Amino acid sequence: MADNALILNGTMVADRIKEELTSRVEALKAKGIVPCLATILVGDDPSSATYVRMKGNACERLGIESRRIHLGAGTTTEELIAVIEQLNGDEDVHGILLQHPVPHHIDERAAFEAIAIGKDVDGVTMLGFAQNAFGQADYPSCTPAAIMAILDHYDLPIEGKHAVVVGRSPILGKPVSLMLLNRNATVTVCHSKTEGLAELVRQGDIVVAAVGKPAFIQGDWIKEGAVVLDAGYNKGNIGDVDYEACLAKASAVTPVPAGVGPVTIATLLKHTVDAAERRVFQP
Amino acid sequence: MADNALILNGTMVADRIKEELTSRVEALKAKGIVPCLATILVGDDPSSATYVRMKGNACERLGIESRRIHLGAGTTTEELIAVIEQLNGDEDVHGILLQHPVPHHIDERAAFEAIAIGKDVDGVTMLGFAQNAFGQADYPSCTPAAIMAILDHYDLPIEGKHAVVVGRSPILGKPVSLMLLNRNATVTVCHSKTEGLAELVRQGDIVVAAVGKPAFIQGDWIKEGAVVLDAGYNKGNIGDVDYEACLAKASAVTPVPAGVGPVTIATLLKHTVDAAERRVFQP
Numbered sequence A, B: 001m002a003d004n005a006l007i008l009n010g011t012m013v014a015d016r017i018k019e020e021l022t023s024r025v026e027a028l029k030a031k032g033i034v035p036c037l038a039t040i041l042v043g044d045d046p047s048s049a050t051y052v053r054m055k056g057n058a059c060e061r062l063g064i065e066s067r068r069i070h071l072g073a074g075t076t077t078e079e080l081i082a083v084i085e086q087l088n089g090d091e092d093v094h095g096i097l098l099q100h101p102v103p104h105h106i107d108e109r110a111a112f113e114a115i116a117i118g119k120d121v122d123g124v125t126m127l128g129f130a131q132n133a134f135g136q137a138d139y140p141s142c143t144p145a146a147i148m149a150i151l152d153h154y155d156l157p158i159e160g161k162h163a164v165v166v167g168r169s170p171i172l173g174k175p176v177s178l179m180l181l182n183r184n185a186t187v188t189v190c191h192s193k194t195e196g197l198a199e200l201v202r203q204g205d206i207v208v209a210a211v212g213k214p215a216f217i218q219g220d221w222i223k224e225g226a227v228v229l230d231a232g233y234n235k236g237n238i239g240d241v242d243y244e245a246c247l248a249k250a251s252a253v254t255p256v257p258a259g260v261g262p263v264t265i266a267t268l269l270k271h272t273v274d275a276a277e278r279r280v281f282q283p
Helices: A010-030 A046-061 A077-089 A108-114 A126-133 A142-153 A173-182 A197-201 A243-247 A260-281 B010-030 B046-061 B077-089 B108-114 B126-133 B142-153 B173-182 B197-201 B243-247 B260-281
Strands: A036-042 A065-071 A095-098 A162-166 A186-190 A206-209 A227-230 B036-042 B065-071 B095-098 B162-166 B186-190 B206-209 B227-230
Touching (some): A036 A077, A077 A108, A126 A173, A126 B126, A173 B173, B036 B046, B077 B108, B162 B173, B173 B206
Parallel strands (some): A036 A095, A162 A206, B036 B095, B162 B206, B206 B227
C-alpha cells in the first residue's frame, strides 16, 4: 500500500455539495426567500475571526445571506443570549452559528442552549446532540457530518469496520463516534487518559483524529490499509495526523488543508439551505 | 484468578443506597412532602407488569408513594401523552416512569419526550440523554447509573481502563458508554454488526454486557482479571454473561439476579427522592 494512499479530496466533496445547493438556493429565491446564516463572533481571537469570515464568504458565494454579528470581548452571557434570542425570533434568519470558543467568562453551554433547535445548523445544542445520537438529527454537528460525507462520497465501507476516534469533545469526538456507531461501525473512543493509544489506533480500519495537537497521530500507529480522517487544524496548516508518514500505511487519507475543513463549511451551508426550505415547505 | 472472582453484591449496594434515602424521605415528610413516583404500564406484557410492580413495591417499602397507572393495550400515542402531561402538571408527582417496551402501535419516542425533564427520573428523554453525555444529568438512565454505582461502591478503577460495552441501546449501551468515557475510560462499543467480537471483548478491563441474549458472553472472551458487569436479565434468571465460565477469568463480576437489577431499582428511588428534594429546596 506504500505511498499509494488515495487522497480524499475534501475540496471536491465540498464542491459537489455546493453544486447541489445552487439550484435549491435559486428555487428559494424564486419564492422570495433568501436563505440566511447569522454568525456570531465574540471577542477578537484571530483564528475565530478567520473561521467566521470563511463561513460568511462561503455563504455569499452561494447566494446565501450572511448576517455577521461581532460582539466585543466584554460581552456578558446575558447579552449574548439576548442577541441569540433576537435571532431566534427573526423570521429572516434560518441558521445561527455561534463561533466557539467564546471568551472564558461566558457560559458557552448556556449560550449554545439558547439557540432554537430549528436554527441550530451547527448542531451544538444538547437536544441536537441527542437527536444525532439517536440518528434523528436535522442538523448534526458539521465536522462529524463532514467526516461521514467524505466516507460516503468515496463509498468507503463503515458497517462492521472498527473505527477508532481519538478525541471526545461534545462537537466532534462524541458525535462522530455516535454517527459511526449508528452506521454499524464498532467504535473505540480514545482521549488524553487512554493507555496504550498507539496499539488501539493500530486496530482502526477507520481512524478519526480529533485531538487538536499537530501531527500527533504517528504513521506507525496506522494499520496497513486503514482509512484516516484528520479533523485537526493546527497552526501552519498542520493536521492532527503525521500526514506524510501516514500516506505510506493508509489506503485513504484526508489532507490538511483541503480535507475535512471545506466539507465542514459546505455542510454548514447545506444545513442553512435545509433550514430555509423547512421554513418554506413545512411552515 | 481462577474461581476467585469477587462477586459484586448488587443487593448490598442497593441496600446502602436505600439506607441513605430513608432519612431523606423522613425529612421530606416532616415538611409535608411525600416523594411520589408515577409508573405507567401500557398493555399486559407479563414481564413489564412484573417490573412495574417491583418498582412500585420498592417505593412503598421506603415510604415513597407509588402512583400506579395501568393503561389498556389499545391506548393510543395521544392518549398516553395526555396521561403523561397530566402527571407533568401534577405537583404531587415527582418522578414519572413509563415502562418500556410499550405496544408497537405507540410512538415510544414521542411518549418519552412528553415527560418533563424535571420528572424524567429514568433518564429516557433526549435532553436527559444529552445532559448525561455531557456529564450534567440530574437523572441519568437508571441501569447505566447502577453500573457506575457498583464500580464506585467497590472502588474499582475506571480512569485509563479499557471498557468494552456490548450493546448500544438508547437507555443502556449508549449512555453507559458515555458515562464510562466521562470517567476517563477508553470505551469500545460493540453490537450485532461487530466483527471479531470475542477478540474485542478480550481487551476489556471492564466489560459491560447489555445484549439481551442469555449467556451470550462466553467465559473465554473475558480477559484474566477483568471486571464484568452483566446488565442482562433473560428468562429463567439468566444474564447476558455465561456466569460460571466467567467466574474463572474475571476479578469481579455481577451475578444475575442480585447484581445490576436491584441497584437499578434503588437508583430509580434515589432519583425520585432527589426530584422531590429539588421541588422543596429549589422551588
